[in-house]
Amino acid sequence: MFQLLSTVIVLALIPSQWSWGNPMIDGVNAQTNNAPRDVPAIYLFGDSTADSGNNNEMLTIARANFPPYGRDFDTRHASGRFSNGKMTSDWITDFLRLPLAPPYMSPEAQMFPFQGANFASAGAGILNNTGNVLGQKISGWQQIELFLQRRNELIAKMGVDAASTHLRDSILYIATGGNDYIHNWITNDTDAALLPHDQFNNLLLTTFENQLQVLYNAGARKVAVLGIGPVGCAPHFLWLSNTTTGECMETVNQYVSQFNDGLREMLVRFNQQHQGAHFVYRDIWNTVYSMAKFPQNYGFTNGDTACCGLDHYGGGSRCLSPSMVCENPPANVWWDEYHPSHRANNFIARQIWSGVDPSTTTHNSTSTTVYSFLTVQQLAALELTDV
Template structure:
């Protein structure tokens, strides 16, 4: 009996080792993570353009390795940084415009994202940041640099096997549609949602034409529950703006449907919709379950309206423990919240791609 048990335990051990080796090999099949989008994934590109939408000063980055304000709009790392690390790649994704990185470093991961941008080109113009179309042009340039550095065959393999992440759309509503007149005069809410989803599909198709095959497209968070939205909610100050969050729900639903069509259309590609909305909603509904204390204010300044340069002006008011806050400023999540979102992607979305 004992010998049978011993043999059984030995078999389980062999199976476990095989499973772990298989998992490691699967993760190792991803040579790079390539990122497009807005401030949720901007690793510092805005540092190198003329815009006020920057995060390369304290209190941003205070919990990043070395306490460096890299230009990330948070106290530490972003979702894409955590995903990169989980894939066995570097623990932070470089910004493309940061010339301190070599092409060999960028070959393992690169972010073209720009804080303040949107799917709508007007959103980028309003904030004087890098539109999605220009991010895709930088991607073309990056591919050519890869070919020179690595050779065409290796470059093609990196591009084909890389993980692509799109995280964009929030600013089209919170900067553009809800607060500026031009788009509201031209589109109903439903029409604007359809317009943005069309732009999202066009961006994925453009990346596909350049070689992208494994794509994650993140949906919107409950944007009506951002601290800034609560502050500006005149009907119920301090409460979530449910109308804005419902627009995010409509956008997400339309995006998920469009992604299903893209999967039918793009031969050899897999595009996955990543549900950010329900992850953040679960945190906001039961913050103590996740170790959070404050869900209504950002950590920086008064936490009511400050973001970007306004955080620097009121740095002396910034909270002591960002881990207890869902949001670091009035718009952007804290590193701890980003890690929760990243864990969902790692444990759910990646399994659909790898």
């Protein structure tokens, strides 16, 4: 295995962290209608918005395996999720009526190889060097390498045909790209960040398309690709901009919006060029932006300040201690300086799962073309015959 992973100490999770369960917490209703039961597994890729514990034993500041993270999770345990409770990917897994996929670096992922796996790693991005300033992580390409390793394991246990059918019918969930802006281009952390934005954007999309090609070649057919959310509305960027009115940093949002436009166009082309491919774009921009600007419409009272943080808008520090937690976490859209709260993640997941308008475009979109993609609910219900 590649050098980075050789330094990782396998983390130990209690079984209830990835087992069945969907309690009511803070008034969140996770019930869905006609959720399919025949999706064999979910495989997750991406960054801290999907990492369920892969970074726990790495030499990095991008970890969340300590209180108060996880205070509202099923087990009330800090599993490594960057949330006070569930991440968006956890809610989607619930909607699919699947057990939560264990982190690939955990013993459970090896003990139960047929129930999927989580390869996501906090700090990771599309580019290999993204997030290096934070410490160790499993990069986007390395996550794909681990998926290929799991594919080989399945073939060894199930045979080629059964493994191919398993992967064809499984859902792949990819949430990446945000760190390529937050911890790369905006902060000038790598040589790639010296590129003009259009060239950097093209580099991201070309690299990401190559990664998707590898997944397709490995047998993936049902893939949900999340666009990047309005990064400029996160408490960290409100703090960074010294705004006194809670206005989002729209220059940052514009960069991300242009990436989302290109991502949609790339996925349309990808599906047209690859038989049986259903690599769908799922927009999270509008939901997050709307919650941040109009929190009362969702039952929140605060749309700009992190529940757990320091300084203006709670955006000047990571969440490091239970003493930093706000009085009423369910009232906040944001949990920490970058990540939505447990309740907010539920709203985001519902849009991804069964959004009313699956062809939605992003706020401030530079594209005038509307592309229609399946929701994850529709994606899960597809009956495919090609392997």
